[in-house]
Amino acid sequence: MNFQELILALQNFWSKHGCLISQPYDIETGAGTMNPHTFLRVLDEKPWNVAYVEPSRRPTDGRYGENPFRVYKHYQFQVIMKPSPDNIQDLYIESLKAFGIKPEEHDIRFEEDNWESPTLGAWGVGWQVLLDGMEITQFTYFQQAGGIDLKPVSVEITYGIERICMFINGIDNMYKLEWAHGVSYGEIRKRDEYEFSKYSFELADIDLHFKLFDLYEAECRRVLDEKLPIAAFDNALKCSHAFNVLDARNAISVTERARFINRVRTLACACAESYLEVSNG
């Protein structure tokens, strides 16, 4: 099963189990959790079931297309179900069958791995799922997002699709995966990896990104004052990405790092609070 088929299989499976198939967000995110379809939608009490692919940009993970396991941008397959269904672990195991894993032939284990996102003021309790010793999924019951205690609790399932695809095809190099129709992952992604790595580590204009951070931060606050938290949150995401670029450029010292993370968290928490206020009010 190639990369494209794997995504289609996951989409079909979760669609069949009641999830909306949504699309990636159109602003840079570091993980599927930052997509408003997760971050904002898990805050309120309304049931919400969604699944989508999220291209996740992590500038510090860039390796110029040279490391077969680590990349500037990878793809996550994200599932959110609220409230978390009682049979969610069974559903998850079922989903593995969708891409050809026969669970009885493998060792599938749920090992404690609690998730935390300091920039989003979010944390949850859960596991990494190991398939024959390899981590293929992060499985989390959200406890807090944007500093708000969640009720009902959403469950988040994040599949690392490159890893899974490598696993089921027995391939040890991400770039050698088949995307579809004989076209490789490398053909689609390798040049991007080189360019974005070079850009993030060597070229990105540091002053500009510090300015961008300040500007987006101010814009986020201004829009929040107008009680438009969804629009405001886009600006918080922009801040987060600017920070990631600066981090990759080594432009932020250890102590400043904590301060910047705190600034993004403050915005994310304010957006979350405002989102709830607007939904309830």
Next chain:
Amino acid sequence: MAEFFIEIGCEEIPAKMIPGSLEEGRKLLKKLLSNYSIHLGEIAAYASPTRLIYHIPEIDLKEADRTVTVQGPPRRICLNEDGTPSRALQGFMKKNGISEKDIRYIQGKTGEIAAADVFIAGKSTDGILKEILPAWLKKIPFRKNMKWGNLDVRFVRPIRWICAILDGAPLVFEYAGVTAGNETRGHRILGQRNIPVKTFGSYREKLLQNHVNIDPKSRKTIIQKAIEHFESRNNATVIRDEGLLNEVSYLVEIPFVVEGTFEEKFLEIPEEVLITSMKEHQKYFAARESDGKLLPRFLAVASTADDPKGYIKLGSERVLAARLYDAKFFWDEDRKKSLESRTEKLNRQVFQTDLGTYGDKIRRMQKIAETMNRFLSCDAASLDKTIRLCKCDLASDMVYEFPELQGIMGGLYAKEEGEPENVWQGIYDHYLPGSMEDSLPRTREGELTAISDRLDTFLGCLAVGIVPTGSKDPFGLRRAAQGIIRIVLEKELDFDLYRAIENCMPVFDSVLKTDRDKWAEQAFSILDARLRFWLNTRGFAYDEIDAVLAIPHGNLLDTLNRITALRESRKDADFLRVAGSFKRIHNILDAAEITGSAEVTPTLFGQAEETALFDAMTALRQDAVKFTEKKDYAAALERVGEIADTVDRFFDEVLVMDKNSAVKQNRLALLTRLREVFLGIADFSKLVISESES
């Protein structure tokens, strides 16, 4: 007598939390049941990743019926003037369902009160359990709890089923949206669902058939057997790791041990890295050949019955290969830069906000080590080098990836760079000892670096107000103090540690945030507590420890010598007699008002026993000084025993508190001097002498 058992079925509980919480849950259940008059046998506890199980093989089905005496109002308000029951008495009767004829009067604490024998029908165990189990589930402590779904319940992981059986029948109650019943569940993938059970025996049996072994001990034994089997077939030794063994036995429903291999080329990576990579990241066991060389093989424990297609073996090998590929990359990359060149990065890496960076820490450590080394004899240049390089590996890729290899990597890199053995081993060992059982640094450089590092953390944190309280000790200050004590005592470093520490205190002048005296007091009291603990593990009794710590101390070896001698002297009846009198001397001197000169005036003696004691004291003092200078405390204490008769006769015949003030003061002076002589050895008045000893 009947049987009760309960299984709380959960999504996977973190392996490391299970043993502790399982036992807490057992104690809690026992405690809750003890509030009722039910006889029950010992509660046994079992667990797998997805269930906590408690089994009571014998339990009464009902509380015993019983008659208890209940107490009512005071007699004086029980009857109205006309002799009819007052409202107070009526209330008492109504509450207990009794009539006037049941009332008798008994003596209460403040006078006569009404009382009656009341029959209480025992409650059924079924009802009791239904009442207490929900409360119990709420209280089982876990390090971290969570919420799920739409519930307000918190537990370690979502509860998905509860199987509870009393005397063969389901015990129905509700908790966390789950109704307890008589059904259990097998292995999530290999087993069946909704398996009805009646007895604990059949429950255990049916679960085994469904690929769940509920007994952690049995799972552990199976793993151990597989390890031994591997060893005998391969003439190899698997590296034993009790912590890892325990953890994996709580990670699996049933253990299946998979044997894997990795490419020989990875053996060029230091074995410390290979073993850590296998253990920490993958929870695999590493193995050695008979000659001690690491084998390119490993054992993994899977939670399944079999590996029919070999996928588990293949997968484990691939994951480990990817890890080792990374490790090799770090090993090669790290060695391209010298350790020394990493110091620059340490100047930016924060150790603790108020204490600055690792660069600051190292500079303080250098000063501390130099001060310590005035009392010891380590080559100054190699000591300084060890300290300068000891934290550099914190800035390496390998330690970033494997934090548990800190120190060890620094040592290995230093070795690669051609540093002499005492330096690289010093770096390698400087986090030792990590625990009471851990080994100690091999070289003097290692010892002094380890001590300086801990002393810096210990004094530094206390100086900025980070003080351990109760179970909270985030910077491990107690452990740091314990490490210092262990190194000094077990490596027999013969110097006055406490004085050396006092000399180091000015190093912290610029960061000190608290009162200087309070800071020092805190530091030495924690050190004393750890010294006590160490002495206690060596079998010294509390009173012996009190005796040697009540006098000025600081050279730990000297304290050890004194207490060793003291323990021996306990066998000497004469010495024990003096110790008893010493207590009396303390009492007299503490109560007396001493106004006279500290000097004893022999001409004021009126009784022969006084003169005898004075002479004995003077002679003893000379000998005691002589012996203590030679550190021969055994001889000194034996010599103390020799004056037992003289001391006894003095107290038999002489009244210290004489009416004549001059005589009295003179006698007090004599006792004061005698006390000084005793305290020069140990405050053995602290000994608690038992009947059998005296």
